[in-house]
Amino acid sequence: MSEGAITLEEGTSKGVYRLQGPDDAVAELSFSKAGTTMIIIDHTDVPDALRGQGAGLRLVERAVADARAVGKKIIPLCPFANAQFGKHPEWGDVLKH
Template sequence: MSTLIEDNPAKNRFEILVDDALAGFTAYVPRGEVLVFTHTEVDPGFQGKGVASALIKGTLDEIRTRGVRLVPQCPFVAAYIDKHPEYADLVAEQP
């Protein structure tokens, strides 16, 4: 199984492709140097296979590379960061 995670700025989301099929996405709203993640969705055919976790990990790694921050409004993104505190430094301070 090959996976690819890529940003789709036209749709404001990071997508995960599994064997060239769109398996899921995590949507964001750009606010300057901060991305507000609002929703994560995985196609039912790919649920229970770690696709969502792989998607969030790849997305957070890309955010770190870009040097931007995020606000995890999506419960799945927030829970992933709670379980993986090495990404906590990417969370922007809330006003």
């Protein structure tokens, strides 16, 4: 999936990454903040128009990159995100064990 930049909207306790696709389709990954050193990925939503194009993976990759950049850990409660962590052992440095 080549189009659409990923944006981050962040509040004091929650945040959401969004990936804009064609025809107003938007994929989202939501997370909760657990203190200052951890985030919990709660949910990933990819609409039918974006399925099978790597949108969900791109969102998780962005969350991993952002966590890594600031030294945070991730708890992937979302089944999709959890499955992606299982497929990407190179993300182990940000996975909260």
